[in-house]
Amino acid sequence: MSIRHGLLALLSSGPRYGYQLRVEFETSTGATWPLNIGQVYTTLSRLERDGLVAPGGADEQGRAVYTITEAGREELERWFSTPVAPSDRPRDELAIKIAMAVAGGLDVAEVIQTQRVATMLGLQELTRAKRAATGGFAQRLVLDSLIFKAEAEQRWLDHCEAVSQQMSKEQER
Template sequence: MSIRHGLLALLSGGPRYGYQLRVEFEASTGATWPLNIGQVYTTLSRLERDGLVTPAGEDDQGRALYAITEAGRAALERWFATPVAQSDRPRDELAIKIAMAVAGADVDVGAVIHTQRMATMRALQALTRAKRAADGVAQRLVLDGLIFKAEAEQRWLDHCEAVSKASKEKNA
């Protein structure tokens, strides 16, 4: 997800100031994607430059408000209507690590997999605790997605271990 589209989505609910956008973004994502306030203001500047947001005055405490424009609403609508392609996601560092462990000489692939399995299990436990403490549907859905990915990672690690063992036995 791009930060720009996340901010546009929040602004579609009405004018907001920068810090408010940061807090609402983090609350909506269950704080799984922390934002630096500088990122928020840099993104708002770019959105304004691109005609997707406009200054909307100040609130009663003098904080600069931003509002989404019609062009911003159209961009947001296009974003929501466009599926996320696999090629749009960052590379899978874990898959690369396992592949390099298998391809490398003198690497204990089982140990690499075990280390990752333990880290993934700890992450899964933390995500489950966070889900129990979540107070909104958006947070729970983000956490559910992360839990499902961690569970899938555990299954994939089991598969990697089985394939690695079978390959060792075949080559022995």
């Protein structure tokens, strides 16, 4: 997800100022994607330049408030209606690391075990965060997604270990 579309989504429910957008973004994502306030204002400037948001004056405390434009609503609708393609996701560094361990003749089981421990610790942390979550439905969905990905990573690591053991046995024959 781009910050750009996240900010547009928040602005679609009403005008907001930069710091408010930062807090709501982090709350909605369970603080799994922390934003620097500079990122927020840089993104707002680009959105304004592109005609997707407009300055809406200032609030009672003098903070610059932004509103989404019709072009911004159209862009947001386009984003929500377009599936995320696998090519839009970053490379899977773990898969590359394990493949390179195999190609380099390293102890793959050790690489897998190191990752398994880290993934399990991360999963435990996510589970605790979910129990303590107060950010509502959006935050819970983000945390659920991260938990499911960690669980899937654990299953994949189990699979890698099993295949690695099977390959070792075949090479011994």
